[in-house]
Amino acid sequence: MNENLDTFEISQVQLHKACKLMGYDSHIYNALKEPEKFIEIKITMRMDNGETRTFKGFRSQFNSARGPMKGGIRWHPEENESLVKALSAWMTWKCACVDIPLGGAKGGIICNPKELSNAELEKLARNYVRKLSGDIGPNIDIPAPDVYTNPQIMAWMMDEYETIIGKHAPSVITGKPLELGGSAGRSNATAKGGTFCVREAAKDLSKDLKGATVAIQGYGNAGSYAARLLQDEFKCKIIAASDSQGGIYNENGFDANDAFEHKVKTSTVVGLEGTQKISNKELLELECDVLIPAALENVINKSNAANIKAKIIAELANGPTTPAADDILYNKDIIIIPDFLCNAGGVTVSYFEMVQGYYLHFWTEKEVFSSLDKIMTKAYRATVKKAEEHHTDNRMGAYMIAIERVVNAMKLRGWI
Ligand code: GLU
Numbered sequence: 001m002n003e004n005l006d007t008f009e010i011s012q013v014q015l016h017k018a019c020k021l022m023g024y025d026s027h028i029y030n031a032l033k034e035p036e037k038f039i040e041i042k043i044t045m046r047m048d049n050g051e052t053r054t055f056k057g058f059r060s061q062f063n064s065a066r067g068p069m070k071g072g073i074r075w076h077p078e079e080n081e082s083l084v085k086a087l088s089a090w091m092t093w094k095c096a097c098v099d100i101p102l103g104g105a106k107g108g109i110i111c112n113p114k115e116l117s118n119a120e121l122e123k124l125a126r127n128y129v130r131k132l133s134g135d136i137g138p139n140i141d142i143p144a145p146d147v148y149t150n151p152q153i154m155a156w157m158m159d160e161y162e163t164i165i166g167k168h169a170p171s172v173i174t175g176k177p178l179e180l181g182g183s184a185g186r187s188n189a190t191a192k193g194g195t196f197c198v199r200e201a202a203k204d205l206s207k208d209l210k211g212a213t214v215a216i217q218g219y220g221n222a223g224s225y226a227a228r229l230l231q232d233e234f235k236c237k238i239i240a241a242s243d244s245q246g247g248i249y250n251e252n253g254f255d256a257n258d259a260f261e262h263k264v265k266t267s268t269v270v271g272l273e274g275t276q277k278i279s280n281k282e283l284l285e286l287e288c289d290v291l292i293p294a295a296l297e298n299v300i301n302k303s304n305a306a307n308i309k310a311k312i313i314a315e316l317a318n319g320p321t322t323p324a325a326d327d328i329l330y331n332k333d334i335i336i337i338p339d340f341l342c343n344a345g346g347v348t349v350s351y352f353e354m355v356q357g358y359y360l361h362f363w364t365e366k367e368v369f370s371s372l373d374k375i376m377t378k379a380y381r382a383t384v385k386k387a388e389e390h391h392t393d394n395r396m397g398a399y400m401i402a403i404e405r406v407v408n409a410m411k412l413r414g415w416i
Pocket of ligand 1: 070071072073142143144145146147174175343344346347348350
């Protein structure tokens with residue numbers, strides 16, 4: 001398997017394999033493989049120091065057959081067209097896999113938000129919406145946070161959209177602050193949903209999560225919250241964690257909350273008392289029960305898949321495993337909880353946020369998480385069943401469920 005593919009090509013390789021397993025002909029694959037619409041914009045604005053700068057931005061609207069399109073906005077220096085397209089495809093399969101009535105999209109701006117002032121961040125957010133106001137909307141395409149965007153940025157975007165259309169429309173965006181119609185539990189929803197899947201996978205292995213060892217690559221919002229949940233609610237032992245500056249390890253475990261506080265104070269987990277330093281590469285190859293890639297794409301690939309010793313891989317990141325690595329891991333009987341299932345908790349609670357916004361009636365966190373548990377558990381069970389029926393891995397199981405739903409919607413609409 002060629003490992004030199006870009007992210008969008010990887011997503012197409014996965015889709016092609018799933019279409020073949022479903023017995024779909026090439027017309028169906030061709031109808032599914034590209035975004036319905038890809039928008040590229042340029043934002044020119046005056047910076048605080050008086051200089052003018054131009055930023056490139058994107059919105060990839062992948063598929064709208066099942067409902068308005070949904071997906072976050074990344075602000076990252078390495079944002080690019082291929083990545084946005086791949087992420088918009090995965091959003092489509094994600095919403096279909098957990099069976100929420102939405103299509104998939106993704107957006108981004110090439111920028112380094114860490115170098116921008118608050119005023120510049122607000123200007124960028126408002127400009128992005130001004131350029132895209134005709135292409136987004138509660139019944140068209142609903143953005144949300146992703147890497148380096150947050151509830152404050154969503155608030156500015158919502159305000160700009162409402163100013164343009166001259167009325168309230170909170171469901172144009174999700175991941176909003178609670179005061180502006182956000183949902184309880186939204187900020188922790190991705191990690192929470194992932195832990196429900198880990199619980200189910202452990203059941204399948206007849207493994208008690210109490211004392212189970214966990215290694216987490218990426219200690220951002222999703223990774224660090226997953227660590228704390230697995231430790232505090234499921235009594236797992238967190239033995240390793242990492243971020244862009246390196247990793248920490250203690251075979252007897254360390255406190256996930258201490259690691260979080262250490263990262264807040266020093267901006268890295270490295271240096272936490274009672275731990276030794278390891279590399280990100282070493283972390284992935286540790287002896288552990290649960291490995292959680294919660295950072296970048298393609299970190300589990302042909303070069304290291306054979307060395308992975310975890311029993312369960314819970315993919316909180318999007319696209320952490322290449323197709324070549326998938327085959328190796330399947331042959332090693334490692335249970336993979338594939339990305340667009342494992343991290344679907346975020347968009348599922350975004351969907352709850354839209355529903356609550358329409359009714360102007362808000363749920364408690366307990367209600368949100370209990371509904372989330374039902375959706376995630378059902379999707380996990382269906383995925384495992386489909387994979388077993390077709391003697392394939394869970395990623396293909398999840399793909400088959402998702403594409404069948406999307407194809408059925410396209411057929412009913414008369415598109416194919
Ligand atoms: N950015 C998140 C994801 O990749 C959430 C998207 C949303 O809530 O629309 O799933």
